[in-house]
Amino acid sequence: MxxxxxxxxxxxxxxxxxxxxxxxxxxxxxxxxxxxxxxxxxxxxxxxxxxxxxxxxxxxxxxxxxxxxxxxxxxxxxxxxxxxxxxxxxxxxxxxxGPKILPPIYSLVRPFNVTSWGFILGFMISFPLVAYLVLRKFSKFSLEYTYLYSVASFLRIEILFSY
CATH class of the missing domain: 3.40.190.10 (Periplasmic binding protein-like II)
Structure with missing residues (x-):
């Protein structure tokens, strides 16, 4: 042409x-x-x-x-x-x-497939519940704070708790 x-x-x-x-x-x-x-x-x-x-x-x-x-x-x-x-x-x-450069936020999401994300989400939901049930006699945390603390720990976010 x-x-x-x-x-x-x-x-x-x-x-x-x-x-x-x-x-x-x-x-x-x-x-x-x-x-x-x-x-x-x-x-x-x-x-x-x-x-x-x-x-x-x-x-x-x-x-x-x-x-x-x-x-x-x-x-x-x-x-x-x-x-x-x-x-x-x-x-x-x-x-x-060729492939485009993606925003850095996608670096958290892209390495895993749907099954992996299902396991991670399931773990983030079930672990705090199990931890609360096992440690409720020894801990001052409510179930809400146990979930918040567990998710923050998973995401490595520092949270200050007030009792």
Whole structure:
């Protein structure tokens, strides 16, 4: 595909047809553009700064949702974009932008699956109840304070209690 084809609205090729068919089936629109440097994607250096050029650069810097072409998957490219499996006899690839940096709050949630979170929640609910029942003769804490203290201990929050 040439840049003039996109500007004139005369895009063509089996990659274009494939994406347009998927877009029609799932109800989304497409907008095509070529990278300014008309390259597939390599590491370049400008003013002592390395950057990605071409279609890979478009995906790596979030200037597109998908880059599609007969671009080979390389380890360095896979570090900045997420490649698809090859398809067709020409080994055409789809490259999507890589994972985004998430806010730090997600670092608490992401390491565990639903089952793990179920066990953690179950432990946080049952442990204070068991502790209260076992220690109620020796402790001044009410059931409410036992829950609060247990959850705060689990989350490593310092709480000052007043009796």
């Amino acid at each position: 040439h840049k003039d084809d996109i500007e004139n609205g005369t895009t063509w090729g089996y990659e274009i047809s494939m994406i347009q068919t998927v877009a029609k089936k799932y109800g989304f629109t497409t907008k095509w553009h070529m990278p300014a440097d008309m390259e597939w994607g390599n590491i370049k250096t400008k003013n002592d700064t390395e950057y990605w050029s071409g279609l890979i650069g478009e995906a790596a810097y979030d200037n597109t949702d998908i880059s599609i072409s007969a671009i080979t998957i390389q380890q360095t490219r896979s570090m900045v974009v997420s490649p698809s499996s090859g398809y067709g006899s020409e080994y055409c690839q789809l490259f999507a932008p």
